[in-house]
Amino acid sequence: MSKDLVIVVVDFPTLDLFAGAGGLSQGMASAGLTVVGASEMDNDALETYKSSHLSRLPQSSLELFEGDVGRHSFRSLKGEIAVVAGGPPCQPYSLGGLRRGVADDRDGIPQFVRVVSEVMPEAFLMENVPGLARGTQLPVLKRAIEKFRELGFLVTWKILHAADFGVSQRRQRLFVVGTRKSNFKWPKPTHGADTSRAWVAAREVLDASRPIGDLNNAIITYAKSPDLRPSPWDGHLWNGGGRPINPDGLVPTLLASMGGNKTPWLDGGNIVPDYHAYLLAGGAPRRGIVAGARRLTYQEAAMVQGFSLDMSWCGGRSSIYRQIGNAVPVPLAKAVGSALVKAMARTEDSIKPRGLAVL
Template sequence: MRAIDLFSGPGGLSLGLKRAGFSVIANVELNKDAMATYVSHDVTSEHYNQDIQSVSFTRYRGKVDLLAGGPPCQPFSIGGLRKSSSDSRDMIPEYIRCLREVQPAAFIMENVPGLTLKRTRPYFEWALAQLAACGYFINWALLSASDYGVPQKRKRLFVLGCKHKTLRFPAPTHGLEAGVPHVTAFSVLGVDPIGDAPNSSVFFAKSPDTRPSPYAGHVFNGGGRPLDPNGPCHTILASSGGNKTHWIDTLNIVPEYHAHLMAGGAPRAGVVPGARRLSVEECALIQTFPEGFCFSGTRSAQYKQVGDAVPPDLAFAIAGAVHSQLAGHTTPKLIDPHFETPITQGELLLCHGM
């Protein structure tokens, strides 16, 4: 089966698609560094390093089984202004245009959970209706990467569409429901540093905001969080490279300081002893990129590529379920969809997941 990867970044989604059995014949990515990374591991497909609005996809009509991709998430992220369709970076209409031009058997669209929340929910529902109007049964779900073997608590929205049936999502392979412990970040990284850590110190927060877990809340400066030695880490951010880079507590300061604060102790000041920020290579491993995978561009450009990418292992889980259903093969356990009120386009049904 052949696929196209839109807004491909460095190729996290494509890596999962290929492992699942798809042949990626083309990708579109505007960022030159991300495209250079993509080309370094894929020299056979057609590469469009340009604005997607300038690309016609009519030549692929009838030649592609799957359209995949994650339009830029900034218009919908809770960390931004969430201007939705009024944000010039909103490329969901372009994704819909490409789908209409290519008319593949199925599609996968990825984005942030913020798209489903109250402020942008009307736009999300409009997008679902437009996708369905292209001739597809629609199913969507909010999935956590940690439930599919990724050592990271990264939640993302996925929308699936198919011409002839409602595609279902793969059931979790890790966590309470699966009966298999989540993969920890430390089990992937090991004990020795990998790559060069950024020169950004970690400071005690002036006004710490504690949570029951020592590894939650805002006890230290910036958006970077200490890694929990017994579980997945927080979401790897595209803005990593400075104080938003997660870090390793090499001297076991975090649990001791948390207990100190919970007992009513006064906040400390200054640099946290033994705190080491994660390198690009370590962030990439937590994202489940293959060991030794190289990213192009400056260090900040590399961090951005890693943080923006779909984790390859998560992509593989979803793409594998889609590939099996399209091929009519016996599939691993799937999540049953929950159907809502039918929409107006003939027999197409709009449904959503968890």
């Protein structure tokens, strides 16, 4: 005689602070977290976020906290939110900036801590750049962790590589996770060393001869004084910050500043290895445009970040590239979100079941 299988359906209402275009939100949603609120101050990102959320989850309600997150109180959400997530901007700590830290208006980490303290969720997930754990920025991370611990969270942090989770990109991100119980386990890589699958090569995602989307017209030109490295794909043989993409390797990190000559490019003319060998052999630098080369379209950049092609991007071209470059790759967000869901599902006593299904 077969027994009824009872499944307790748990729901994890989630708030995404600094939501951007929604890479983190989309990954968390596909991991089973229900994004019910988002804060964002950039109008274009907000429009992108709204339209993608509405097209994906037309039935679900979403509370938007528009404008500066610092102007909103989140106290009314106490007891309603299981997870507070978000990727605060890191410019105040960036080596390239003025390094005014918490005195900088753009500093998002204290705001993230404040919202966690107001909402007191079951767990939180904060994402940032690996640089936050290095050198003079480390005390900022340590201070935030100390505050989370004072709020009663068990805190752990780790730098994860997006390529280990099936993203064909050199992109590392730092995640800080806080839970009420110590059962959070970091997701195991699905690709790369010690797994059965290799990193996804750029050629599996991109084709130089078949552009997808709106062509990017920023040209690629030979550098007057090339800087040679052992690999043809490194160094500066070309003008601009955008690197050539090795079809057998990973796409270089997609930056928020891409759009113009910082956009990585595809070597449609098969020029890169030959030109590198030619220079190594003492050849004189060439001048002019690199034949057959083209930069990634924003649709291709979005694809590399794990967004689906039907995303509707709002704003001008550079704003769209910025939203894409700012995002957490969707598969990476999904991996961390799934690990959090597993940890929370194990702490049944702390989660309110929202429904019951008998199969």
